Amino acid sequence: MAVGFPHTKLIARLRAIASLTDADAAQIEALPMKVQNLRDKHAIVREGEVPDQCCLLVDGFLYRHKNDSGGQRQILSWHVPGDIPDLYSLHLNPMDHNLSALGSAVVAFIPHAPLKIMLDRSPSLTHIFWRETLVDSSLFREWVISMGKHAGLTRIAHLLCEVLTRMRAVGLAHDGRFSFPASQVDIADATGMTPIHANRMIQQLRARKLLVWNGDRIEVADFDALKETASFEDSYLHLRDNPQLVVRPLASVQGGQLP
Amino acid sequence: MAVGFPHTKLIARLRAIASLTDADAAQIEALPMKVQNLRDKHAIVREGEVPDQCCLLVDGFLYRHKNDSGGQRQILSWHVPGDIPDLYSLHLNPMDHNLSALGSAVVAFIPHAPLKIMLDRSPSLTHIFWRETLVDSSLFREWVISMGKHAGLTRIAHLLCEVLTRMRAVGLAHDGRFSFPASQVDIADATGMTPIHANRMIQQLRARKLLVWNGDRIEVADFDALKETASFEDSYLHLRDNPQLVVRPLASVQGGQLP
DNA sequence: CGCGGTCTTGACAGACATCAATTTCAGTGG
């Protein structure tokens, strides 16, 4: 697995979503990072632990998950290269879920201490990193909507739209094709259904010619139709940091007195 | 509705979850706040807007919600006094959901500008406010689990356990009694079911003598039993900022080379 | 008093879970 300098990867990612001054980039360059290869299913951090480092995903996939009392696993999010899924452990402890590798992956560990020092010095970097954790939050909200309002077929379609869109954003999907080593059990645990039902829904997506899915290769044949069945809109991913100029008046002026 | 000095309210809240130096408290005291009374269902910020102020809830309830393409409303979170539900708008724009009043409420608006200046100056306050947005995130994760893994009865029980626990944390619930002006339609829209089914599940909770629910008054008669049927554990609320001393070794030392 | 919102109840249908078994296929060892 060819892996570039992880700092470069992180800088590219941050540049894609926000403007980064040269000084900020230099700060990032100076961060200590320890690259590591992980096997499939390797647990990076577990619920209850208090990590002292963060994990930048360089290659492959990670996923967050939590096991409820009955041993049932719920997958909470997927992560693509450039993500720092446990960035939030800088400020919130202990971990309230697990972080594991989906397939083999390459990560770079960054100790908390230098990261904290860097952020304390730079409001602009704080803004960018804080924002990353907020985008994360937005994804959870969308998952709540997906689970609350949509049927099984729609949920799986939505999941695939999200992964494809995020993979495209980091240049890892071409013509709707990307790698995704999730089993149907994983899909079921992420979308809140049984593997049997997940299987039937996936077959339906295939039958409708929306995608081809062999092993860990997915090809979305008709993205527009997939988005349609997923009722997917990518705004919640906040992929571009375009502060809209449309500042509509706040509700404040309309608020009345209580009856 | 008796409302104290909103700054005091915020400081008390922050002191409850983190240690706050006197200097930090003084910074908060200096923030400009504009108190306002809101009517039931009043929309504070809407999806797509780019607010230039945050909203501290002083009294009553707020809720976040999003309407999907079919006009279906999904409620994403509830907010109790002391919360700043749109704090994240400091760093993430535009809004990807709506924020409204559940019943009549009192809020205090804080302009972004002085808040940003304050946070840029104080790493400790940045830590606390950032952390608040991360706790938020943790709640969404729990909602995903609730929706993904649990049946209707459990989901409603979970919702009630969460609200009760959060109300207790801010001193607004006594002996399991608290005010909660959500209709059964609201409950249904929050838990991903129809109002009819929500009604039946609530009746079942009543029949099991777990609670009494009249209008906007709820009395949880048997919290232990309710937690049991909800499979509720409050750790995800991160109510106490107790950095555990249990720092277990990270997975880093175990990671092997790829096959 | 009539109106609309909220809560409640019943009958029926559909989505999804459960249980059970079979197929496929990559990895492994004789």
Next chain:
DNA sequence: CCACTGAAATTGATGTCTGTCAAGACCGCG
């Protein structure tokens, strides 16, 4: 080289949770 193995995918039959449709009861409000 090929049988063996176990994980993953697939198929079928059946039951249950939850949605849909329809209607009635309750209640605050103009």
